[in-house]
Amino acid sequence: MISRWIIAAAIIATQLAADEAPNPSEQIFLSYGCPSCHGFYGQGTSTGPRLQGVKEDILLRRLLNLQKGKYRTSNGTVMISFAQSLDANQTKAMAHFLSNMKTSTDDRVYIDYSSHADGDS
Numbered sequence: 001m002i003s004r005w006i007i008a009a010a011i012i013a014t015q016l017a018a019d020e021a022p023n024p025s026e027q028i029f030l031s032y033g034c035p036s037c038h039g040f041y042g043q044g045t046s047t048g049p050r051l052q053g054v055k056e057d058i059l060l061r062r063l064l065n066l067q068k069g070k071y072r073t074s075n076g077t078v079m080i081s082f083a084q085s086l087d088a089n090q091t092k093a094m095a096h097f098l099s100n101m102k103t104s105t106d107d108r109v110y111i112d113y114s115s116h117a118d119g120d121s
């Protein structure tokens with residue numbers, strides 16, 4: 001009986017370890033400093049728009065536009081080099097990851113968009 005509990009505990013511990021294995025997109029998000037402008041949950045800050053919960057295809061299109069130098073907000077130029085630092089596979093993976101981020105805070109910040117370059121909003 002006791003050994004069964006030990007086995008169960010070992011299985012749970014293994015699953016927790018697997019859950020904690022960093023997702024490559026999450027590693028990019030953290031190591032490239034993305035949260036400093038977009039927030040740790042992708043919730044947005046006054047310098048970067050909310051990403052969490054935005055549709056994946058929209059995020060992908062915006063990243064591709066930024067890589068071509070097209071931006072939509074008055075802060076937009078800062079994002080161009082961050083977008084360009086992602087290769088084609090990372091860009092797709094990031095759009096997927098960001099779109100599926102879970103909100104762990106109610107602290108969302110919305111910023112006003114105005115048309116600057118042709119950012120295809």
Ligand code: HEC
Pocket residue numbers: 028029032033034035036037038047048049050051059062063066070071072073074075076077078079082083094098119
């Ligand atoms: C210095 C601040 C800053 C950093 C750091 C930053 N971003 Fe951004 N990001 C912005 C701004 C500003 C925009 C709006 C761009 C525009 O005007 O089109 C943006 C836009 C985006 C968009 C498109 C969303 C939209 O609605 O326009 C995505 C996706 C994105 N960033 C992902 C990332 C990722 C991934 C990283 C890290 C590799 C990152 N950002 C790092 C400021 C930043």
